[in-house]
Amino acid sequence: MTDTLLRGRFLTFHREPTGAEDASAHTYVEDGAILMRQGRIVATGDYADVAATAGDAAVIDHRPHLMMAGFIDTHIHFPQVQIVASWGSQLLDWLNGYTFPAEAEFGNAQHARAMAGQFCTLLTDHGTTTAVAFCSVHKASADALFSEAADRNMRIIAGKTMMDRNAPDAVLDTSQSGYDDSKELIAAWHGKGRASYAITPRFAITSSPEQLQMANALVGEHPECYVQTHLSENHDEIAFTAELYPDARDYLDVYETYGLLGKRTLLGHAIHLKQREVEAIAQTGAHPVFCPTSNLFLGSGLFDDAGLRAHGISSGIATDIGGGTSYSMLQTLNEGYKVLQLQNQSLHALRAFYWITRGNADVLSMADRIGTLDPGTEADIVVLDPRATPAMALRMGRAETLAEELFALQIMGDDRAIVQTYVAGAPQKGATLHP
Ligand code: GUN
Ligand code: ZN
Numbered sequence: 001m002t003d004t005l006l007r008g009r010f011l012t013f014h015r016e017p018t019g020a021e022d023a024s025a026h027t028y029v030e031d032g033a034i035l036m037r038q039g040r041i042v043a044t045g046d047y048a049d050v051a052a053t054a055g056d057a058a059v060i061d062h063r064p065h066l067m068m069a070g071f072i073d074t075h076i077h078f079p080q081v082q083i084v085a086s087w088g089s090q091l092l093d094w095l096n097g098y099t100f101p102a103e104a105e106f107g108n109a110q111h112a113r114a115m116a117g118q119f120c121t122l123l124t125d126h127g128t129t130t131a132v133a134f135c136s137v138h139k140a141s142a143d144a145l146f147s148e149a150a151d152r153n154m155r156i157i158a159g160k161t162m163m164d165r166n167a168p169d170a171v172l173d174t175s176q177s178g179y180d181d182s183k184e185l186i187a188a189w190h191g192k193g194r195a196s197y198a199i200t201p202r203f204a205i206t207s208s209p210e211q212l213q214m215a216n217a218l219v220g221e222h223p224e225c226y227v228q229t230h231l232s233e234n235h236d237e238i239a240f241t242a243e244l245y246p247d248a249r250d251y252l253d254v255y256e257t258y259g260l261l262g263k264r265t266l267l268g269h270a271i272h273l274k275q276r277e278v279e280a281i282a283q284t285g286a287h288p289v290f291c292p293t294s295n296l297f298l299g300s301g302l303f304d305d306a307g308l309r310a311h312g313i314s315s316g317i318a319t320d321i322g323g324g325t326s327y328s329m330l331q332t333l334n335e336g337y338k339v340l341q342l343q344n345q346s347l348h349a350l351r352a353f354y355w356i357t358r359g360n361a362d363v364l365s366m367a368d369r370i371g372t373l374d375p376g377t378e379a380d381i382v383v384l385d386p387r388a389t390p391a392m393a394l395r396m397g398r399a400e401t402l403a404e405e406l407f408a409l410q411i412m413g414d415d416r417a418i419v420q421t422y423v424a425g426a427p428q429k430g431a432t433l434h435p
Contacts (some may be wrong), residue, residue: 004425005054006034007047008062011402012069012373013358020348020403028402032066035356036379038155039424044373052306060385065419068353069371070380071329073318075228075268075289078119078145078158079103079112079136080322089298091234092205094323095167095233096206102322103161104170106136112144120148124428126327127418129229129380130361130370132228132318133158134200136172145252146189153193153424155370155380157226159200160185163213177419179214186222194424198226200268204241204254205374212258226264226364229255231288232277233269233300252277253262261286263365266316270308271301282311287363291320298323298416306345316363329356330413337411340398349406379425388417 010032017025024102033050034044035057044051051059086098106112123131135141135158139306142160142405162178163171173181182199199222201207201215219227232238232251241251248254252273255261261284270281270288281288290303310316318324319332326332333352341346351359361371369378386409387393395412399405409417421428 003042003054004036004056005051005057005059006036006062006067006381006422007059008065008067008203010034010044010067010373011353012044013354014222014372016224016354016359017348017350018116018318020350021349025354026350029130031063032067034373034379034381036425038093039379039426040381041373041375041377042376051156060410062255062419066384067373068382069361069382070421070423071127071356071358071372072130072364072371073128073329073365074266074287074360075291075318076131076321076324077134078116079106079134081119081122082322084322085325086322088097089209091323092236092240094298099322100167100171103136104168106141107138107170109140112136112141113148116144116148118156118411119145120152121428124154124421124423125415125418126329126415127325127382127384127421128329129421129423130155130157130366130381132226132364134202134228135160137161137163137173137178139185140325142185143186143188143396146185146195149195151353152428153426155194155378158200159198159226159363160273161200161203162211162215163206163241165208166206171413175208175210178211179218182218182301183313185254186218186225187434196226197222198228199258201229201236202225203230204245204251205237208405209245212254214262215254216258219262226266227260227262228266229260229268230271231255231267232272234298235272238272250274256280257286266363268318269303271295271303273304278308278311278313281308282313287314287316289316289318289322290336290339291318292339293325293332294320294323295339296335297325302339302343305340305347306343314359314363316360326414328414329387330358330410330417333410334412349403349410352410353406373406379422381422382418383420383422384413384417385419386413386417388413389393392417
């Protein structure tokens with residue numbers, strides 16, 4: 001197969017920028033090129049230099065658009081694709097009224113397969129090339145998502161949700177079946193192609209102590225797997241958790257007691273934290289995940305990014321579809337900027353684009369594979385048009401620096417700004433995926 005040479009502007013990050021003026025954390029090339037071979041990036045640089053070494057590579061000219069590493073979404077619910085934008089309630093009522101009934105349908109393997117196709121297409125249409133996903137409680141839902149991602153050679157981290165109480169029967173497992181199904185899914189998918197498994201106890205309310213004990217056993221048996229759950233999103237949720245786990249010092253202590261915290265643990269939301277919880281998160285190396293569109297939509301609260309950073313904690317950022325309202329990591333940054341503004345904190349554009357690429361990859365300990373345009377990494381690439389709409393084009397007419405252009409893209413951009421998304425070197429937009 002011949003190589004492919006993408007021509008256009010490109011931006012990639014080497015580390016987190018220390019401030020809005022820190023230009024040394026990234027490389028930006030005006031007339032750049034990315035050479036792809038067999039799903040990997042093999043060279044980047046000035047177009048003239050890379051082209052000179054590229055032989056008969058097929059050239060795709062993306063000028064004047066901007067190429068970056070594909071976006072990474074570190075918290076999203078695959079079985080919630082049909083309940084995005086469901087009116088009127090906060091977390092617990094929203095789960096009972098909308099979420100659990102929708103997730104119940106994912107026991108039907110055919111439905112799960114159909115939704116998995118739509119889900120993956122939506123991700124790549126929005127520039128997202130890696131997602132960390134909650135499936136439903138049903139093993140079939142996880143099989144559907146993993147096989148859809150495998151068909152597309154798409155990197156995925158996912159897990160069957162473990163939940164054995166406080167929800168309708170149709171979305172419950174038992175501590176034993178949750179363990180057994182997770183175990184089978186790990187054997188079937190973890191480390192296969194681009195898939196990784198996340199052990200997924202939904203949250204303290206829907207997992208009995210026996211189930212968290214089983215999750216603990218899975219972590220012990222599979223330390224290479226991720227762990228994902230929810231933490232301190234909503235005041236009623238926190239109060240109910242305290243009733244269910246009266247001996248726990250606080251919400252985090254429930255997960256701590258069952259050995260679920262470590263560098264591969266992702267804690268969705270983590271908004272209303274006590275000082276002890278923040279310190280314990282820092283100590284264990286676990287990662288909170290900021291879900292701004294969801295936190296605003298469900299009225300959950302304001303994520304204290306600066307407070308966590310002051311403790312050396314590195315957080316992910318994510319859509320949290322379907323509590324979240326957009327698949328777009330650009331729109332996630334937009335709302336994230338506003339959540340931080342409300343707390344007199346700030347999110348400058350370089351850090352924002354670092355966060356949805358290399359930053360989230362670092363949270364997943366995957367920056368050697370995704371999140372940058374470094375040679376040797378997987379060719380997951382997004383091509384952005386900062387002038388995608390008339391309003392954006394008008395705004396860009398006054399953008400004088402890269403940071404200014406990026407900031408307007410962060411605030412105004414969505415899937416209309418995604419010109420193309422490459423997954424392991426293959427273009428997804430306009431592709432026929434199932435001939
Ligand atoms: N807490 C437990 N389950 C969920 C969920 O599906 N979405 C959100 N936003 N929070 C949760
Ligand atoms: Zn969630």
